[in-house]
Amino acid sequence: MTKYEEFLIEKGLFITAILSIIVILLIIGFIFKEGLPAMESYGFLNFIFGMDWSPSDGQYGVFTMIIGSIGITLLSLLFAVPLSLLCAIFLAEIAPKTMKRILKPVIETLAGIPSVVYGFFGLIILVPFMRVQFGGTGFSMLTASLILTVMILPTIISISEDALKSVPHEYKEASLALGATHWQTIKNVLFPAAIPGIITAIILGMGRAVGETLAVIMVAGNVTQIPNSIFDPVRALTSNIALEMGYATGLHYNALFATGIILFIMIIILLVIANYFHYKKKVVIGGGYL
């Protein structure tokens, strides 16, 4: 009887586990069904490497937006990862207890601020600041990535902090007992042991950065040109979908779903890279991963 129960429970849990695959397949199937016609009739390579996006003239090239999305995401990770990891270490190891008590809920609250608010904050405060400081219109890749940085900080901080805290105490104690300083312990023991969790945190943050729509629309300028510098306006793939979905019909509609396909492929590539590092690190640390 108990064995039977155990079996049922295992199968039940298995079903909940494969649910995310089922959902993914549903979403993929649906996006491809709507998006592929556009790629077929416009040509796959033309679509990906086309420089012109002008639905009214039947031009559907998304290359500028691929560059835009990658640029914004990488730039914001560049700012957010070091800052948030340092902050996570600070929270997990250094910060006084009371400070921690206050900071943690505040950081989690930050994750709950709607993106429209960030967008408006960017539009009203950051865009004018950037225009005065760096010239141009103020709408730029840099502006968008700064807003994204703030948006993904809480995700990366709270998950990596949890990862750091869940490294067994014995590790830390052993290292300190061997005469290592606190910082050496953090750098050589705690941090490496927490790497898998930290990578999960970064992936989640990256996912949020790639997928963010409403805030980016308000500050990136949404111009479909290859940026010459980080001070030029760009359009992200997500923005493209959100901007034009309400109006699109026919091939334009399909082309927006095809934009979704590109987004999807990009995300898969990013994830494969991230997983490769995850796997590599795990091997290097050996027994460090529990």
Next chain:
Amino acid sequence: MNRIISPKMAQTIMKGVLWASGIITVLILIVIIGYILIKGLPVVSLNFLFSDPIDSGRAGGIFPMIISSLYVTLIAIVVATPLGVGAAVYLSEYAGENTIVKLIRFGAETLASIPSIVFGLFGLAFFVIYLGFGWSVLSGGLILALMVLPTILQVSEVSLEAVPKSYREGSLAIGATKWQTIYRVVLPAGIPGITTGVILGLARAISEAAAILFAVGASLSIPISIFDPARPLSLHLYILATEGISLDNAYGTAAVLVILVLIITVVTNTLVERYSRKMMGR
């Protein structure tokens, strides 16, 4: 590097750097939350919280939106938490390292990275039209459930894997079955981490607008049945702000959202803390 700077020096420098980054982050937080509260709080009053909107939100309050937000978020969390935690338990306790498990993990990561606007398109076609749920609380809640599922799954998995092996061995050694061990030992020990996952998911669900833009309806009246259309706070805020209906009320709505999330996180954090202390004491 170690040869140029002594370990003690490095220790002092890095402590400074860590303090600095902590303070920078705090400053960013204070500026943003402060900005919203300063702009929004003057609008917020009991009347604003508990009355119906007038003139599509230009005047009046946001009571139906608060109810809508709670309703939609509740559905999302009630659906996503058991699924996410169940999957996490399977991945960390039952599954070995085989292809299916790798696929599941990859699936969850992909799901986490799918842009909210794509969820929105999918939700419109699948829940609203194909399954015929219409523009309703149910459609919106289910989309949000799918969105927060990977967050809950991944964070729970990390925290379950962090439960020391010795706990499990101890439990199994005294004759508990695998499920009993998970249920009585592993899950309770992983609760703080799981809660973090649920809070992150909750925060994302309550603030999400792009994904439910096409699915939840925009009705200004209070939803009663799960098939009623609704207008959660985030969506109301989006409409107020982008159509320029009333920026003051938009800030007010934003402030209410922020305070709502703040309350949720503080309460759950306190509960988790109390819980952990009780666990430690045992």
Next chain:
Amino acid sequence: MDLKYKLGILIAIIIIIAYLTFIPSTNYERIQIAGSTSVQPVAEKLAEKFEETHPNIRINVQGGGSSLGISSVSQGITDIGTSSRELTAKEKVGLNEYIIGKEGIVIAVNNQNSINELTNAQLRDIFSGKITSWKEVGGPDLEIHVITRESGSGTRSAFENLIMGDTKIRPDAIVQSSTESVKQAVRQDPGAIGFVSLARMSSDVKALKIDGVAPSEEAVFDGSYSLQTPFIFVVKGEPQGIVKEFIDFTLSPEGQAIVKEEKVVPVR
């Protein structure tokens, strides 16, 4: 917590969910409206007033965009689709259109800008990128930053048809996705120019006269201010029952007064 409690909570949740699922929401007759986000505030106001006199009717006004409105009404998902642009010939098949009002499009510049007036041709040259400095139209020596709406937006379509003709808006123009964000962008940049809807106009930005005519509800109504776009209700086939009642209400003097209150120019 012991098992009994947990079981109790579980049962309670199931009962609540079941109750909510089968709750008699059919007491109300429903009208589903979806489409243009610019029409949404007016439609909501109309719905609010209509519900006051028809307590058994619930109207849901959903955004999503003009095309979503038109396509969902032809698929029969919504009762009324709303659009802030003219329908294409292909879209019109099988649908009935009711123009409920007209909206003026205001050319807005920063309050610090000394320019008060532009001609049609100047406007075209500015938006196409031929004129790049305010100096060329008699203003300060300042680079012009063109801000436009996303392609497909009713406001932009009308602007393109009426001003741009065959010329294109310069490809490096900043794109903003809503009237309010265009307004905010113009408000904070002395060199910016953009277009916003008359209904959402405020003192944050300065409205320009075009060819000597200032934008106003009167000028839109009599057609002397040509930058305008229609607000349309779209119904599949002949409207029936409560849908017909609602559309009749919209076009009645009472309904048109509400439209006017929302600063949209009534048609009657």
